Amino acid sequence: METETSRKSSVTNLLQAVRRESGKSFNQIAEETGLTNVYVAQLLKRQAQLKPETAPKLRAALPELPDELIHEMMRPPIRSYDPNLIQEPTVYRLNEAVMHFGESIKEIINEEFGDGIMSAIDFYCSVDKVKGVDGKDRVVITFDGKYLPYSEQKSEHMVSRLQQQ
Structure with a gap:
């Protein structure tokens, strides 16, 4: 029996293959759909839910996206991540930057907003x-x-x- 984690992995692999085969970057898809580039990546990683009003725009940007994947993307996602992801150098450095600047950012938010x-x-x-x-x-x-x-x-x-x- 397939677990939710392995199902998510299978779906994201298929979604990434469709994007690669399209030859389009996240930025290009974002421009065509009116979404941010990170949100497009989140959709294709199943970290965000595709909304019904956005589905036609994504379909236009990625015409080879099959109906079954569109329907899967419209289900609420399992927003999880691989705990080993922190070992990837970009993710590690991003985490390091947020941790280094985090206390100051928090103070400024409190100073500006309460x-x-x-x-x-x-x-x-x-x-x-x-x-x-x-x-x-x-x-x-x-x-x-x-x-x-x-x-x-x-x-x-x-x-x-x-x-x-």
Whole structure:
């Protein structure tokens, strides 16, 4: 019996093969669909759910995508990752950068917005290539997350919830 993890792996391998055979980059598909390049990659890695209104755009960008894969992509995904992924040098360095700058980023978020967090829900991410002041290629990663303020836990809220039950 196939596990959900092995099913996901099989589907993502098929999705990646369709993209490779199309000859299109994540950026090209993103441009054709109106999505970010990272979101396109997330869809093809089954880390994001394909929405019904986006399916025709993806189908137009990747016409060889079979109906069964489109339907699979519309199911809620298993958002998991291989724990060994941290060993991949780019992922390791990205994690290192976030950990190195994380405390300062948190302080600035709190200073600018108050006590709260940047949410991973309604989160946008993109990767861009720019020329640096030295003329060399640079990577720009944009994280665009909704701010969620910390909620004070008042007893009236619990009383109200209990009364509703």
